[in-house]
Amino acid sequence: MKLAAYAVQETSARGRVYPEAESVSRTPWQRDRDRVVHSTAFRVLQYKTQVFINHEGDFFRTRLTHSLEVAQIASSIARSLQLNEDLTQCLALAHDLGHPPFGHAGEWALQEVMKEYNGFSHNDQSLRQVTRLEQRYVHFDGLNLTWESLEGLAKHNGPVLKPDPYLQTYNQYYPLELSSYASAEAQIASISDDIAYHSHDLDDGLRAGLLNLNELRDLPLVGEALHEAKKAMNDCQFTEHFDNRLRHEMIRRIIDYLVTDLKTQTLRNIEALAPKHVDDIRYAKIGVVQFSDEVGKANQQIRQFLYQNLYYHWRVNRMSRKGKQLVKELFSILSENTDLLPKEWQKRLQKASERKQRKGELRVVADYIAGMTDRYAIEEYQRLTDLAVLA
Structure with missing residues (x-):
């Protein structure tokens, strides 16, 4: 596919820190x-x-x-x-x-201890x-x-x-x-993150029973998608798994609304800027990849709704609190007893110790914990304390 003049291209690429022969x-x-x-x-x-x-x-x-x-x-x-x-x-x-x-509970914990x-x-x-x-x-x-x-x-x-x-x-x-x-390209990746988690977190919240469809009727853009999905379902021959089909139809329409508006508004912005090179995008006064004003406001309202009704739901809060506490306690144990770190992390720790940098030692511990999965963090905590958590 031929790239636009303002796209990142090989002719304008700035290379790598460590030079390598490029692939053919x-x-x-x-x-x-x-x-x-x-x-x-x-x-x-x-x-x-x-x-x-x-x-x-x-x-x-x-x-x-x-x-x-x-x-x-x-x-x-x-x-x-x-x-x-x-x-x-x-x-x-x-x-x-x-x-x-x-998730963010683990991030908040590491922010506090560091x-x-x-x-x-x-x-x-x-x-x-x-x-x-x-x-x-x-x-x-x-x-x-x-x-x-x-x-x-x-x-x-x-x-x-x-x-x-x-x-x-x-x-x-x-x-x-x-x-x-x-x-x-980077701007698109960033705003696609919003589109994905707004739509799919709604989906997961409904599946988990923490949200219900009645709550969404007056939410901008989402309510419209729900209304149109219900109309489509009325003409549908399927009766089994009706609620699942309705939910997925609504989510599909939300994504389509957001993506279509984003592409339309971004093209308007590009036409107004008339960029001839990728640097024209970089040095513009505003980001070129944007929603229209109306859809941008609706997207913010979806975000606010999710924070109020899902991310801080009491059931989510309970698990977040446990996750945050677990990470902080893991950090406390490992930072005070660095000999408990696995062998490969001991080697990284040794470099910081040789420079007599406590800050560097703690960063190694934070790096180790940040790389854990939920499951591994739970198991590591149990190994170190013999205590069961997150039941």
Whole structure:
């Protein structure tokens, strides 16, 4: 497929930190995507919480299925806008590589315990994962992704005016031009994340019985999708699994509304900007990948609804509290007794100890915990304490 002039292209690519001969059969961003897919961090996403902890049911989203859904939506949008689909897919698949166990509860726990030591954020951790923590190659740590992929990971939410400490340090070593926007491909990956989790968290909330369809009737865009889904179901010949079919029809329509509006508004923005090169996208005054004002407001209302009615539902709060407490206690045990860390992590710890950096030692412990799945964190806690948790 011929790419638009403002897409990320091989002719304008800025290369990798460690020079490598490029593949004769794959683009640089196909290689990046494949490295992400084969990474340890990507594989363990299958047992990391999206909203519901792993043992609560086999049919709820995990960080892995969420990432795959983001990649599908993002790829479709990029292709229709003649953008670099490989780069978009890579960023969509990599955006949650740094998420710790138990979703945002685990992240909040690590933020608290690392508050005096440069804190913790899953975005910062994703960059650490692909630049340092993955140890698969003989010539370098990390995945040695292209500049464009690293830029997209660092700036997918827009210009970074107050970078996290690791990003700030890394940017001095390998400048990612943090004060500008990222490529249109990175912007698509970011907003596709919103589309995926808003629609699919509604789906999981309904499946779990924490939400009901009556609550959604007056929610902008969602209520319209529900109304149209009911009309379609009235003409449907199927009577079995009616509620499941209705739910899926509604979710399908929500995704379609959001994606269609996003593509339409983004094309308007691109026509107004008239970019001739990817740098015209980067140095624009606003991000070009956006919803229309009306749908953007509706999307924010969906987000607010989910926070009020799902993410802080009392049943979710109970599990989140347990997950947060477990992570904090794991950190306390391992930071005070670093000889309990596995052998390969002892080696990483030794480097920090040689530099007499307590901050570095604690970062190793945080890295170790951040890489755990929900299941492994529970089992590790039980091994260290003989206490059962998260029942």
